[in-house]
Every structure is written in structure tokens, then in C-alpha cells.
Amino acid sequence: MTAQEPVRQGAAEEIGTAAALPRPAVEIASAYSFTGPALDLGALLWDGQCLPGARIRIPLSMLNRHGLVAGATGTGKTKTLQLIAEQLSAHGVSVFLADVKGDVSGISAPGQGGERVQQRARQVGQRWSAAGFPCEFYGLGGIGPGIPLRATVTDFGPLLLSKVLQLNRTQEQSLGLVFHYADSKGLELIDLKDLRAVVAFLVSDEGRAELKTIGGLSTATAGVILRSITAFEQQGASGFFGEPAFDTADLLRTAADGRGLVSVLELPAVQDRPQLFSTFLMWLLADLFHDLPEAGDLDRPKLVFFFDEAHLLFNGASKAFLESITQTVRLIRSKGVGIFFVTQSPKDVPGDVLAQLGNRVQHALRAFTPEDATALKATVKTFPNSPYDLEEVLTGLGTGEAVVTVLSEGGAPAPVAVTRLRAPQSLMGPVEAAALDAAVEGSPLYGRYAEAVDRASAYEKLSAGQQAAEAAAERAAREAEPEPTRRKGQQREESLAGQVMGSGVFRSLARSVGTQLGREITRSLFGTARRRR
Known part of the structure; x- marks a missing residue:
């Protein structure tokens, strides 16, 4: 099987032929030439050259084996989340995203083309077109925009x-x-x-x-x-x-056209309370784990949950708390839920949890201090052996570039691939406040959750x-x-x-x-x- 064997109608036209690829690049690309449905991340980078014929992909069936998106501030992690979420929605998979900085709401609106976007598309062999995706917007307890999300x-x-x-x-x-x-x-x-x-x-x-x-x-x-x-x-x-308490089953819905619903939790208004929102995200996962039935190995997950600012969850956590996180991550896979932890460095995630994250998208790391250099060496050791000098590569990646390794359809790790990522099709930035408010008030869930209820309880x-x-x-x-x-x-x-x-x-x-x-x-x-x- 060559790296360019088509996996869908017309794919060969988009990615070209394998003849021009260097042999090591062909071997890497071959490992990412999956036969089943997969998400396109981008194109292989080799010797400073972007090879649009060598597509780097993640099998849809392996997304419930969890993942990690890491990298220093400003390296493109948010756009990577947006890129993956768009394609999951297009495949009918529901998505949950935590919008800490307020710049993810643009996934609901078509993107704006331009020379930079078109240039990136040409580099990676992408046929880019603007598209928005079906979204629901939530806010913690009604603070900030979004349908109020509460728990008792x-x-x-x-x-x-x-x-x-x-x-x-x-x-x-x-x-x-x-x-x-x-x-x-x-x-x-x-x-x-x-x-x-x-x-x-x-x-x-x-x-x-x-x-x-x-x-x-x-x-x-x-x-x-x-x-x-x-x-x-x-x-x-x-x-x-308080009440009405949010029913996490509402995160698993699809739109009328069959696309997966992207649930965006708007957190800018509470970003100064990181302990609260990181713990609340863990409650959502724990509640899903508690309620969902066993599903076994599915051809695609029911939900992919992106856990942003993941280091906040683990900071100061007790042993019992960490054990519960580890067990939840290990067992929720069989219920059809995939989790991507998003943070600056893999060392932010405890080893027992990191060991369960089969898909990795590692953006650039900085090595300005001795501590940074130690963290860089530790990060390199978490990747499979590769022909790359990863210490050099990880400090030299540009914005929108990443070191990738995923699980193949058989569950084995694919070789490390330095990748130039595709451009998201949706708006890379926030939508206007008026559009966000209109989307919230037009949601079928707004009437159910908007008004707080204070009924007789323990007090x-x-x-x-x-x-x-x-x-x-x-x-x-x-x-x-x-x-x-x-x-x-x-x-x-x-x-x-x-x-x-x-x-x-x-x-x-x-x-x-x-x-x-x-x-x-x-x-x-x-x-x-x-x-x-």
C-alpha cells in the first residue's frame, strides 16, 4: 500500500502522487494511509519542505482512545481544536469545547478566506471552503453569554x-x-x-x-x-x-442535517476562577460516565470532549482525586467518549493519565530556562522513536505546525510526523456579541435552563x-x-x-x-x- 492510496472519492486529485516523496517520508505517510474514515490534520513536513502528497490523519475509530494537544502560548492549539472539532461535526460526532479565552465561538460561522488561508491550503493540499458548524453556547451559572449550566x-x-x-x-x-x-x-x-x-x-x-x-x-x-x-x-x-440541573445527555445531540452538535462552554467571564471551571468540566465528564451505557468499540465516538487548561485540574489534587480521574479516563472509552486534554506541556498531565492518551498533537515548546530544557527532554521521551531530532524540531516549529503521533486502526502507534496543519473552515475568532446572544436565545434548550428555580430543599x-x-x-x-x-x-x-x-x-x-x-x-x-x- 502506498502513502497515496485513496480513502475516499477524488482523494488522489487532492494529494497528488507518492513518486516525488523522499523514502523516509513515504514510510511515514504510508503509516497514516488509513482505509476507514479519518480526520485530516495536515501535510508532512520533511527537511523544511511541506509535502502535500503525504497526508497526516487520525482514524475516527481511534478518537475514543483519547489524546493530548499541547504547546506554548501562541503556537496554534486553539486552531487545532477548531480544526478537529469541525471534522468531527461533519462526521456526525458531537463535540464539547471549553472556550476559555472567548475565541472559539467563531466555529459557528463561516471563515473568511484570504491570501494567508489560501496559501496554507495550497501548502497542505487542502481544498478550502468557508463553512460554519451547528453550535450550542453555554455559560457557567448564567455568568456571561450562554445557556446557564448548573449542577446541584x-x-x-x-x-x-x-x-x-x-x-x-x-x-x-x-x-x-x-x-x-x-x-x-x-x-x-x-x-x-x-x-x-x-x-x-x-x-x-x-x-x-x-x-x-x-x-x-x-x-x-x-x-x-x-x-x-x-x-x-x-x-x-x-x-x-442550583436548578434546573443540566442534563449531560444534551451534549450528545446532532443537528437536523446529521452533523454533530458542537457544545461551546463560554468561560471568559470566569477565567479568573480556574479552579471552579476545571472542576466543573470534570463533573461533566463524571456525570457522563455515570449515565452512559457500555458501548464497546464503536466505529466512531458518540462525543469528543476537549478539556482545556488541563493543568488546573491536576494542580494540588489529592491522591484519591487523581485515582478517580485516571479510572474515569480509562473506563469512559468503552462508553463512546473520547477526551483530549489541552495544556502547555505534557508534564502538566500525571503519568498514569498521559499513558492513556494515544493521539498526540504537540505544538512548539520553548526552552528559555533550565526548567524548560528539562521539560523539553521529558516531552521527547514520551514520543515513539523517530528519524527526527525532536528536541530541535519542537523548539523550531512555526505557528500552526506540530509533531503528531496517533493510533493506527489496529491500535498501534503511528510514527512521529512533523506536520503543517490545515486551516479551519470556520471563523478563526469570536462571533459578534449580538450573533452569540441570538444563537443562545434561539436554542431549544434556552427555555428549559434559562430561569433558575429555588424549590424547597435542605435549608x-x-x-x-x-x-x-x-x-x-x-x-x-x-x-x-x-x-x-x-x-x-x-x-x-x-x-x-x-x-x-x-x-x-x-x-x-x-x-x-x-x-x-x-x-x-x-x-x-x-x-x-x-x-x-
């Missing part, structure tokens, strides 16, 4: 919330006890005030007895948790937790229960007037916690919520949960 505190779970609140291991375990108690009592934690109410109740004189059978919660630890929640709210995070139920208990105590005091000494003694022995949890009003409320949630919520690897549908 119950669904988010203790492990991810501990990460975003920056709790230590002991505090994380204590928060887990709080969630366990709330789950078992049918106290639904919708927003942060619900969580604060339950924590405060459990360390009060009235509620402390409730934790005796499952372990204590110290006042000091509770104080740290409460202060962390308060600080989090002061950063404007209250809007991210209201605990308040109602406490009020009922106080009323019951007052009635008991009035009835005890003929025998004041004996009745007052009994009242002193009865804790207010018992009154709260034992009152008829509270039992009725807890029973109604418990019926809705189930006796106890089953939680996933990350402690996330979802109501039974």
Missing part, C-alpha cells in the same frame, strides 16, 4: 466540591460525612445555602448526636468548611449550583423542622404547667435534635423527599450523583 450540590458530590473549595484530606472526609448524612435523611442539597445549613446543624448542640453512629465532625473542621463555602459564594459562585426543610420542634416544645411547656418540675426535667433531657428529627412535620418532609431520591443516593467514582430518571 447533591449531584456535584463531596470529592469534586472538596477540590473546588481547596479542602485538605481530613476536611474532604468530613465533607463526605455531611453528604452521607444528607443523602440518608433525604435532605437534598440544591445550592450552597443548603450545604451550609446542614453543616451548621450537624455541629450544633441539637444535631451533633446525629453523627455519633458514623463518625464525628469537629467544630474546627466544620468552621473551615463553612468559611470556604462563604468565600466561594463571595466569588460569585452561588449561581453555579427550608431544616428551618421548617426546627420551627415545628420549637412549637411542639412550647405546647409541651403549656401542657406541663400542672406538673412543672417533672415536665421541665423531661424537656431538659430531650435534645432539640430529637425534636427536630422526630417531629411529625419533619418526618413528613423527609419522607416525601426520601421517596423522590430513594432511601440513599448511589454515588459514582467522584461521589457524583444523579436523580433516578
